[in-house]
Amino acid sequence: MRRPRNIKFPEKILQKIKPVFIQGGRLSFLQSTFEAFESFLLVPGRVTKKGSHIRDCNDLKRVMIVVVVALIPSLLFGMYNTGWQHYTAMGTQAAQVDFFRVFWYGFLKVLPLLIVSYGVGLGIEFAIAQIRRQEVNEGYLVTGMLIPLIVPVTIPLWMLAVAVAFAVLIGKEIFGGTGMNIWNPALLARAFLFFSYPGYMTGDTIWVDGVSGATPLAQLAEATTPLAQVTNTLTQAAESTSWLGRMAESVGLTEVFSHITEVFASLSQAGTIPGLPSWTDMFLGFVPGSVGETSVLCILLGAAILLFTGVASWKVMLSCVAGASLMALAGNIPIHYHLVMGGFTFGCVFMATDPVTGPQTETGKWIFGFLIGLLTILIRLFNPGYPEGMMLAVLLMNTFAPLIDHAVVAANVRRRKKRIAAHG
Amino acid sequence: MKKRTFLDPLFKTSPIPVLALGICSALAVTVKLEPALVMALAVTLVTGFSELILSLLRHTIPNRIRIIVQLMVVATLVILVDQVLKAYAWEISKQLSVFVGLIITNCIIMGRIEAFALKNKPLPSFIDGIANGLGYGMVLVVVAVVRELLGEGTLLGYSVVPEKWYVAAGGFYENNGFFILPPMALIVVGLMVWIYNAKNAKSVWNN
Numbered sequence: 001m002r003r004p005r006n007i008k009f010p011e012k013i014l015q016k017i018k019p020v021f022i023q024g025g026r027l028s029f030l031q032s033t034f035e036a037f038e039s040f041l042l043v044p045g046r047v048t049k050k051g052s053h054i055r056d057c058n059d060l061k062r063v064m065i066v067v068v069v070a071l072i073p074s075l076l077f078g079m080y081n082t083g084w085q086h087y088t089a090m091g092t093q094a095a096q097v098d099f100f101r102v103f104w105y106g107f108l109k110v111l112p113l114l115i116v117s118y119g120v121g122l123g124i125e126f127a128i129a130q131i132r133r134q135e136v137n138e139g140y141l142v143t144g145m146l147i148p149l150i151v152p153v154t155i156p157l158w159m160l161a162v163a164v165a166f167a168v169l170i171g172k173e174i175f176g177g178t179g180m181n182i183w184n185p186a187l188l189a190r191a192f193l194f195f196s197y198p199g200y201m202t203g204d205t206i207w208v209d210g211v212s213g214a215t216p217l218a219q220l221a222e223a224t225t226p227l228a229q230v231t232n233t234l235t236q237a238a239e240s241t242s243w244l245g246r247m248a249e250s251v252g253l254t255e256v257f258s259h260i261t262e263v264f265a266s267l268s269q270a271g272t273i274p275g276l277p278s279w280t281d282m283f284l285g286f287v288p289g290s291v292g293e294t295s296v297l298c299i300l301l302g303a304a305i306l307l308f309t310g311v312a313s314w315k316v317m318l319s320c321v322a323g324a325s326l327m328a329l330a331g332n333i334p335i336h337y338h339l340v341m342g343g344f345t346f347g348c349v350f351m352a353t354d355p356v357t358g359p360q361t362e363t364g365k366w367i368f369g370f371l372i373g374l375l376t377i378l379i380r381l382f383n384p385g386y387p388e389g390m391m392l393a394v395l396l397m398n399t400f401a402p403l404i405d406h407a408v409v410a411a412n413v414r415r416r417k418k419r420i421a422a423h424g
Numbered sequence: 425m426k427k428r429t430f431l432d433p434l435f436k437t438s439p440i441p442v443l444a445l446g447i448c449s450a451l452a453v454t455v456k457l458e459p460a461l462v463m464a465l466a467v468t469l470v471t472g473f474s475e476l477i478l479s480l481l482r483h484t485i486p487n488r489i490r491i492i493v494q495l496m497v498v499a500t501l502v503i504l505v506d507q508v509l510k511a512y513a514w515e516i517s518k519q520l521s522v523f524v525g526l527i528i529t530n531c532i533i534m535g536r537i538e539a540f541a542l543k544n545k546p547l548p549s550f551i552d553g554i555a556n557g558l559g560y561g562m563v564l565v566v567v568a569v570v571r572e573l574l575g576e577g578t579l580l581g582y583s584v585v586p587e588k589w590y591v592a593a594g595g596f597y598e599n600n601g602f603f604i605l606p607p608m609a610l611i612v613v614g615l616m617v618w619i620y621n622a623k624n625a626k627s628v629w630n631n
Binding site: 156158159162170174192195196197198199200 | 596598600601602603605607611618
């Protein structure tokens with residue numbers, strides 16, 4: 001295979017230092033690392049001699065890059081929104097501030113998250129590939145991009161680093177690396193943070209330099225479920241030891257019931273939902289939330305890229321919305337609000353469609369997506385402890401994906417057996 | 425030979441990570457170090473003495489009703505331990521709650537009695553019991569140290585993580601609440617299984 005001219009220069013350097021890294025060389029223990037960079041900068045050095053069997057030009061690397069590209073709108077908007085929230089919280093109209101100043105502020109806040117995510121994650125991946133003497137895999141490229149997008153921008157960097165290490169080591173490498181994991185690694189990182197440091201993750205109060213605003217979901221949870229208040233007190237009181245006692249103390253039972261009736265009374269009035277930002281704001285993304293999840297518009301842009309290139313399955317996305325719509329009938333919040341709040345769209349587009357952790361059969365994809373949507377809204381409506389259900393729903397269905405596949409295949413076998421029996 | 429009787433259960437055939445016995449209690453009592461230590465001690469004593477007693481009785485027990493006799497002996501010892509704990513260590517006894525009583529159903533004890541005490545002389549049986557209890561206890565203590573240290577920043581109730589590290593005192597550190605929850609116990613035990621198996625890979629599975 002001929003290499004393009006313009007990268008002759010790095011090629012020369014790489015060829016020059018190559019003997020040091022291959023077997024027997026001085027730095028041969030770094031062979032995987034060297035090969036990773038070689039194939040990243042140039043095409044792989046080894047070329048098949050006999051006929052190779054290429055079915056599709058879409059290799060792992062290209063699929064990964066498409067997903068990363070699809071994530072870029074969300075990332076850029078996440079940066080802008082961080083700045084926007086900052087200036088709003090400071091009391092300035094963000095519209096009056098220079099666009100680039102707003103963006104630059106958010107950029108400086110989000111960039112460290114990206115650096116930590118990629119630095120720690122890729123570091124571990126390289127080290128493990130080195131220990132196992134395998135090639136370094138591209139699998140982390142997408143995960144490393146997803147993780148900063150699904151955490152609050154205020155998360156301390158060392159916590160993020162610990163979570164990334166957990167997700168890559170326990171979530172992925174233990175099962176055999178890219179393509180072998182049971183659960184979505186990015187969501188595992190978030191779940192780790194969620195259960196380890198709930199005070200930083202609940203989304204009740206977030207933001208910028210001491211000024212805090214609640215995410216729409218937290219406002220919703222507060223409005224509908226009094227227990228969210230308990231979560232509130234829980235997070236605010238970091239020193240609290242017996243939170244059960246605190247719960248009993250902070251919310252008297254009678255108070256709870258009067259609160260519920262009050263809220264339902266106000267909800268039954270037609271029109272906008274009290275205590276929530278307008279639908280347009282939530283659709284465009286000018287609300288507090290995790291970095292990449294707020295703007296449904298940008299996520300839909302990404303979804304369009306994924307669907308156009310055929311990387312993600314439209315069946316999962318569609319059935320996910322269908323499941324959510326069905327479940328939303330059980331609550332008071334109309335479905336078009338559920339779809340733009342919290343991480344629903346982001347999870348639906350980027351998490352549920354992960355080809356590794358989802359089912360492989362086409363019928364399975366319908367079932368999988370439908371149950372994710374259903375469970376998400378179920379958790380939102382009826383589990384007062386967790387304002388958001390997307391992460392938990394996707395992780396739970398990840399666990400069941402192989403079972404769904406098995407059931408679909410078994411049903412198919414049974415149907416065909418019957419057909420054979422009928423035709424004698 | 426006696427040296428192996430004692431050392432093998434500690435490392436090579438350690439009850440929790442290698443034989444996969446007694447895992448439930450390893451998840452339940454390892455949130456803090458203190459109860460884990462007491463639990464380890466209780467199990468060690470019960471295993472040791474029940475193996476000793478049953479080894480002494482091994483020629484007199486009719487084979488058909490041996491399980492009943494074993495249960496009687498173990499139950500008696502467990503009740504003894506439970507009563508002593510209630511009398512002298514009420515706080516810990518409350519923390520351990522049902523798990524002391526549940527030592528009766530701990531698979532390690534019945535397993536070792538069936539596999540060892542009924543076929544061996546009293547002294548080796550006693551040593552085997554103590555060693556298995558200690559092998560179990562070692563894992564318990566390691567898991568409990570990891571969980572209490574990372575989950576609450578303390579060991580045996582004394583704070584280990586410096587006070588000024590915490591965010592509340594202007595530092596950067598927060599305790600990891602995940603380590604107090606049962607799933608993390610499972611993960612830590614799983615990692616220990618990995619370590620033990622990796623060390624034993626040649627010696628145990630190839631024999």
